[in-house]
Amino acid sequence: MVQINSNFQKLPGSYLFSEIARRVAAYAQANPDRALIKLGIGDVTLPLPAAVTAAMHAAVDEMATAQGFHGYGPEQGYSFLRDAIAQQDYQDRGVNIQPDEIFISDGAKSDCGNIVDLFGPDNKVAVCDPVYPVYVDTNAMSGRAGEYDEKSGRWTNLVYMPCVAENDFMPDLPGEEVDMIYLCFPNNPTGAAATKEQLKPWVDYANRTGAVLLFDGAYEAFITTPGVPHSIYEIPGAETCAIEFRSFSKTAGFTGTRCAYTVVPKALTRQGASLNAMWNRRQCTKFNGVPYVVQRGAAALYTPEGRQQAKDHVAVYQNNARVIREGLANAGLTVSGGVDSPYVWARTPNGMGSWEFFDLLLRQANVVTTPGAGFGPSGEGYIRLTGFGETEATRQAVERIRNVL
């Protein structure tokens, strides 16, 4: 008799987004005349940049010919893309990352999830609270989280690092020793961005204790503030303790096109083993590379036209985030994020609960948001709004929210 992985049975249902969908559907059915504006989900709305679609068309044409056909590619990704990333995303910023430290993948979600393959079952895992649920769920599935406690909304064996107004949404170093530390900056969901000074203690901690930082930089393209690092490797010593996840999803609208990359420096070793070699082995064994056509599309983002188009793309969302942030602040809400991030994190008024405020905005303003409590206990009392909507709809949504406050 096969034994299933019993850790799956410990997982609570995927409450957050299914519960949002349920409430939205119920409201929409009862009020078919109301046009809802959705600022809840983190999906983009702008079409792919022209440089990307042109490159994809050209690649499809290649695939239609015997001479231009590409079969199995390198599992790690094509050199034309790895080289461009190493040069433009790292070396041009003074960070010495080489192409063979970059692994092209189908998404930061896949990589953030699959990275747990490299680690033993008994490591202590630290996550921010609130947090992107993938870090938690993938460690729960692989047996590192302990048991889920319904009452506290926490797993018994994870170390939670609250990110709240009191600490400016920056986690404090954990009081107990931890081995795997997930950090995401600019942060999902709070929108907080970390400076070099704020990141340095984490790099120092990991190098001192032998922990590994799992650094999610999916929202790097939204950074505008000088001094906010675009990569964890801008912090001296990070190359011996950090893995970085990056994505084209929010940079250039690749959420439905699927391309991302993960950096595993060759200097990162533990117990005498190279994590770069381990990840290479993992990817070569369980992955077969990203579609040639998609890699050509991503590589177009490293041409002068592609870079400019991606910047223009991000600027639209940055402006939306600004409209939300300023509009809600003017309406008297306490807001953070939305500067170096597409996410605005708003305190609910009058101590209202996340879900209560969500319902109020849904019913009275016809705007869909995300209740902060869905990202963890410390998200209670907040909602998340995203700048990924359409500009005019975003403006309207803010107006509607102001009218009901």
Next chain:
Amino acid sequence: MVQINSNFQKLPGSYLFSEIARRVAAYAQANPDRALIKLGIGDVTLPLPAAVTAAMHAAVDEMATAQGFHGYGPEQGYSFLRDAIAQQDYQDRGVNIQPDEIFISDGAKSDCGNIVDLFGPDNKVAVCDPVYPVYVDTNAMSGRAGEYDEKSGRWTNLVYMPCVAENDFMPDLPGEEVDMIYLCFPNNPTGAAATKEQLKPWVDYANRTGAVLLFDGAYEAFITTPGVPHSIYEIPGAETCAIEFRSFSKTAGFTGTRCAYTVVPKALTRQGASLNAMWNRRQCTKFNGVPYVVQRGAAALYTPEGRQQAKDHVAVYQNNARVIREGLANAGLTVSGGVDSPYVWARTPNGMGSWEFFDLLLRQANVVTTPGAGFGPSGEGYIRLTGFGETEATRQAVERIRNVL
């Protein structure tokens, strides 16, 4: 201090293909005037079918417009593709598989590898010998294989089921109880195809003992012999014990375009848990779907033109395999496979070792093959040749081999 997954350190190097590449490169360097023909690797050579590239172009055009843009898709795949697969690959063959039992993915290699996430660490795993290395390596990485024994070329905790001439390359039911059983038919590397009568005992065994069959049907499109089933679900009872992996890689040249699917029936439960629900949870947590453009390309294979083009595509490789099989048989070699499969499995002459014959063919015929020993101990004394080459080159290669025997 983080603890790495120490199972990775037990893995022997990826000897087979790197060793082939090393020997080929050394020979080519020493003999730059010789034109090598490669019949070793399992990659395809024909361009994508016209229906596929037309659909991909149309999808890229959609992605370039605000109205046609597709962001995050369902992790399980779009209905337009799941519905077509359920109808044409299953229901039209009298097999009751529903769209929500089908999970679109970026490759059968990914799915074959990731499926181990669903199972506990203490299951006993059975594999054919010779075998596709991914089944073995992914179980080794997740701690089910025990230790690698250099001498025997086997892992101490895996159950090996020899597939040799004596049993017509059909595994015998294992003598000890096993929990996870990998079967691949038509087989890689032997090219053997299994009849319904040959598969029935495995389904009965799994249903009786509670084992799970992990059935790799990546080469289904090559089946021509009547009575050879195209799916494990043609065997009554398979829906309560089998997961099936299918791929567009060899059906329509998707090796570099990346689309496949896995079937997990809702009737498949163990310890009260639905494996369909578990795989759904796994995919929703660690995967974000296949590119929209690629899924549109795959869906084009279910149109009348697309179906015909894929058939024509496969027919070219089937003919190549026939040319290899007949040519080598006429030259006096003992060959099998190559009928319902792109792979021809040839006995080495005069009891020669796999690598010895590989070297002879490389040097004297300038043809690259794959030594059977690379797929497991029972592959010793065989080489694998593939029908995926170009037709004229394949004909020449066979001629050259005949001349040196």
